[in-house]
Amino acid sequence: MRLSVIGSGYVGTTIAACFADLGHEVVNVDVDQGIVDVINTGTPPIHEDGLPELLEAHAGEDGTGRLRATTDYDAVLETDVTFLCLPTPQNDDGSIDLSVMETGATQLGETLAKTSDWHTVIVKSTVVPGSTEDTITPLLESGSEKIAGEEFGVGMNPEFLREGSAVSDFLNPDKIVLGADDDGAQSDMHQVFEPLISTAETPIIETDTRTAEMIKYANNAFLAAKISLVNDLGNICKEFGIDAYEVMAAIGRDDRIGAQFLRSGVGWGGSCFPKDVAAIRAAARKEGYEPAILEAAVDVNDHQPERLVDLLQKHVNLDGARITVLGLSFKPQTDDIRNSRAIPVIELLRERGAEIIAYDPVAVDPMRERFPALDYTATAADALEDSDGAVIVTDWDEFAALDDAFETMANPLVVDGRRIIERRDGITYEGLTW
Numbered sequence: 001m002r003l004s005v006i007g008s009g010y011v012g013t014t015i016a017a018c019f020a021d022l023g024h025e026v027v028n029v030d031v032d033q034g035i036v037d038v039i040n041t042g043t044p045p046i047h048e049d050g051l052p053e054l055l056e057a058h059a060g061e062d063g064t065g066r067l068r069a070t071t072d073y074d075a076v077l078e079t080d081v082t083f084l085c086l087p088t089p090q091n092d093d094g095s096i097d098l099s100v101m102e103t104g105a106t107q108l109g110e111t112l113a114k115t116s117d118w119h120t121v122i123v124k125s126t127v128v129p130g131s132t133e134d135t136i137t138p139l140l141e142s143g144s145e146k147i148a149g150e151e152f153g154v155g156m157n158p159e160f161l162r163e164g165s166a167v168s169d170f171l172n173p174d175k176i177v178l179g180a181d182d183d184g185a186q187s188d189m190h191q192v193f194e195p196l197i198s199t200a201e202t203p204i205i206e207t208d209t210r211t212a213e214m215i216k217y218a219n220n221a222f223l224a225a226k227i228s229l230v231n232d233l234g235n236i237c238k239e240f241g242i243d244a245y246e247v248m249a250a251i252g253r254d255d256r257i258g259a260q261f262l263r264s265g266v267g268w269g270g271s272c273f274p275k276d277v278a279a280i281r282a283a284a285r286k287e288g289y290e291p292a293i294l295e296a297a298v299d300v301n302d303h304q305p306e307r308l309v310d311l312l313q314k315h316v317n318l319d320g321a322r323i324t325v326l327g328l329s330f331k332p333q334t335d336d337i338r339n340s341r342a343i344p345v346i347e348l349l350r351e352r353g354a355e356i357i358a359y360d361p362v363a364v365d366p367m368r369e370r371f372p373a374l375d376y377t378a379t380a381a382d383a384l385e386d387s388d389g390a391v392i393v394t395d396w397d398e399f400a401a402l403d404d405a406f407e408t409m410a411n412p413l414v415v416d417g418r419r420i421i422e423r424r425d426g427i428t429y430e431g432l433t434w
């Protein structure tokens, strides 16, 4: 099939490359000429495992030619189906900001006015229930002067990939949710996912657009709340001198609980959990419902960075101390720092007078834009030298392999927010929940 993917960020680039790999002909449409140029050289605009190989195979000079990028919306006219992968950030009150989606839908509608062919538009972005039906579809209709369901199709297909393992998650999903209010869109979505359905034997959930939208929020809210509950229990474990990881390993054996997402520590960050929990809370409140558990989940999460810094301060006077921050991205295997827990940790350390030396394998440049005045190093070992204490904020594997480097610290003190460093002789070690 011929597909266009509007928005070439973490999701748009990944799904475009994966669909090309599954045999579709794909064009990425983005307003950012720099991103478009990079994709057309066969290189990903983001750091993501497996993407360099896929882009080289399909967009590179010697590739299959099944993937290209452009800033021109008219490219949509040479395709049958368009995915909208535009950002859905939050307003100051936490509610969803649909403005980029509105701009994209309007421009896409105006583009579709130029063709009489049937076309299906699929909302891939995370949007609160009702957004597709009440906001996006009317804009597509007014821009194209066509009737949804009769002259073009509209579907909603939420994405569940995680950054850091985006390619493998997309190609091996635990479910594919196909939301549509018309048969044409439902049938087109089936065709798009056919190569994945037949190879991965993935469960397909067919539903309407509002339910598809809600499934995405329920999924993210459940996972975020699960981690917060684990952190709440982990904080209790710490008070009792019990290892939360041993406790979680035991309860994770219960199928009703599940073994994943039981890692306690400095909390959840990233571009999605915080904004999606905020958006569904705001949407619920607007309907007159206060979601108490989600509120508590956010509250626990907001306090974990402070608990980490308080724990460090039990061992060292932070005023004037040289403190190493290891890990800046919101999770390992990505350069994304959006809502990284490193941000509140750095802010708290600065408030308490610490001098910060920071290191991350791939996220130094984005963090330098956020905090230009910090001292950044090229290796973790350099960051530890002469330091009065270190905090671990991201669970990069390379931190687990650090050994002699701790001996170069002025004060070998490690406060681990991710349980990545082993306790050992010669280091004062504190785990956040163990």
Ligand SMILES: NC(=O)C1=CN([C@@H]2O[C@H](COP(=O)(O)OP(=O)(O)OC[C@H]3O[C@@H](n4cnc5c(N)ncnc54)[C@H](O)[C@@H]3O)[C@@H](O)[C@H]2O)C=CC1
Pocket (backbone or CB within 6 Å): 006, 007, 008, 009, 010, 011, 012, 029, 030, 031, 032, 035, 085, 086, 087, 088, 100, 103, 104, 124, 125, 126, 127, 159, 160, 161, 162, 163, 271, 272
């Ligand atoms: N990042 C993730 O892991 C996941 C994100 N999502 C959802 O997917 C959506 C997109 O997220 P990301 O890919 O992270 O966003 P992003 O911010 O990484 O990428 C968005 C892209 O859209 C482009 N863009 C902005 N306005 C445009 C316009 N009018 N026309 C064409 N392109 C335009 C930007 O230049 C950028 O390249 C969001 O709703 C997010 O919640 C869903 C699952 C996973």
Ligand SMILES: O=C(O)[C@H]1O[C@H](OP(=O)(O)OP(=O)(O)OC[C@H]2O[C@@H](n3ccc(=O)[nH]c3=O)[C@H](O)[C@@H]2O)[C@H](O)[C@@H](O)[C@@H]1O
Pocket (backbone or CB within 6 Å): 126, 159, 160, 161, 162, 163, 164, 220, 223, 227, 260, 261, 262, 263, 264, 265, 266, 267, 268, 269, 270, 271, 272, 273, 330, 331
């Ligand atoms: O909507 C989205 O954008 C995506 O959000 C999350 O994916 P992502 O944020 O990329 O990464 P996760 O692996 O879920 O980690 C999120 C945060 O939770 C933290 N986390 C995760 C697991 C855990 O056990 N403990 C824990 O603190 C991570 O360190 C990270 O800060 C979801 O896992 C994806 O299914 C979803 O598609």
